Amino acid sequence: MRTHLVTGAGSGMGAVLARELLGRGDAVVLLARSAARAEELRAQYAGATTLVANLADPVGVERALAGAALPQRLDSLLHVAGVVDLAPVAELDLTDWQRQLDVNLTSPALLTRTLLPALRAARGLVVFVNSGAGLTAHPTWSGYAASKFGLRALADALRGEEGDAGVRVTTVYPGRTATPMQEKVHAQEGKEYDPSQWITPESVASTVLHVLDLPRDATIPDVTVRPGPRG
Structure with a gap:
C-alpha cells in the first residue's frame, strides 16, 4: 500500500485525486485548514486521515507540522491547493498579494521541507500543480503569477537537490480548468463562466x-496540459 498526502482535496483536481487514490486502496492523508474542515473531509472521503494546517498561515503551518504525527514513509506529496486574486499592479492589495504567496508558494515549501525525510524513505514523488500563469504572466495576474513562477523555481531547485536521494519532482502546468477557482476568476474578469469550454479536473x-504511476526508471520533470479543440 502506498501513502499519499494531498492538499486542496475539498474540490476540483484535489478532490478527484483523493477519490482515485482511495479507490485504489492506497492510504491518503488530506491537508485541512481547520479541525472543522478536517471533520468534513473525513466524512467526504471514507478511509482518509487528515492533517490540520492552514496554508494561509505559514508560521502556523510550521507549528502544526512540528506537533503532528507525520507519515514515516510517503510515496507522493501532491500540492494541489491554491488561491487567486486578480488585480492590476496599480491596484495591488497587500493582503491579497501576501495570501497568494503564502498559500501558493511559502507553505508548500515548508510542507515539502518537513516531509522530505518521509519522501526520501519511500523514494517518493513531489507533484506541484502549477498553472499556465507559472510560465507566462498576463495583465492583472501579477500576484498569482509571481507565486506560481516562484513555485516553478522551488520545484526546479528541489529536483536538483533531491535526485540523489531518489526523490522525483514533477510540475504540472494546467491551462484553464473547470473548477470553483476558475469560476471565481471569470467573476473577477467580468466574464460569463461556461465550464464546458475548459479542461475537466x-x-x-x-x-x-x-x-505517479511511472516506473522508477523514468520521470517527467514538467508537463503542460491545455484545453483541447472544441467542436
Missing part, C-alpha cells in the same frame, strides 16, 4: 496519476 488528475 479529471483530465488534469489523470495526468498527475500517470506521472
Whole structure:
C-alpha cells in the first residue's frame, strides 16, 4: 500500500485525486485548514486521515507540522491547493498579494521541507500543480503569477537537490480548468463562466496519476496540459 498526502482535496483536481487514490486502496492523508474542515473531509472521503494546517498561515503551518504525527514513509506529496486574486499592479492589495504567496508558494515549501525525510524513505514523488500563469504572466495576474513562477523555481531547485536521494519532482502546468477557482476568476474578469469550454479536473488528475504511476526508471520533470479543440 502506498501513502499519499494531498492538499486542496475539498474540490476540483484535489478532490478527484483523493477519490482515485482511495479507490485504489492506497492510504491518503488530506491537508485541512481547520479541525472543522478536517471533520468534513473525513466524512467526504471514507478511509482518509487528515492533517490540520492552514496554508494561509505559514508560521502556523510550521507549528502544526512540528506537533503532528507525520507519515514515516510517503510515496507522493501532491500540492494541489491554491488561491487567486486578480488585480492590476496599480491596484495591488497587500493582503491579497501576501495570501497568494503564502498559500501558493511559502507553505508548500515548508510542507515539502518537513516531509522530505518521509519522501526520501519511500523514494517518493513531489507533484506541484502549477498553472499556465507559472510560465507566462498576463495583465492583472501579477500576484498569482509571481507565486506560481516562484513555485516553478522551488520545484526546479528541489529536483536538483533531491535526485540523489531518489526523490522525483514533477510540475504540472494546467491551462484553464473547470473548477470553483476558475469560476471565481471569470467573476473577477467580468466574464460569463461556461465550464464546458475548459479542461475537466479529471483530465488534469489523470495526468498527475500517470506521472505517479511511472516506473522508477523514468520521470517527467514538467508537463503542460491545455484545453483541447472544441467542436
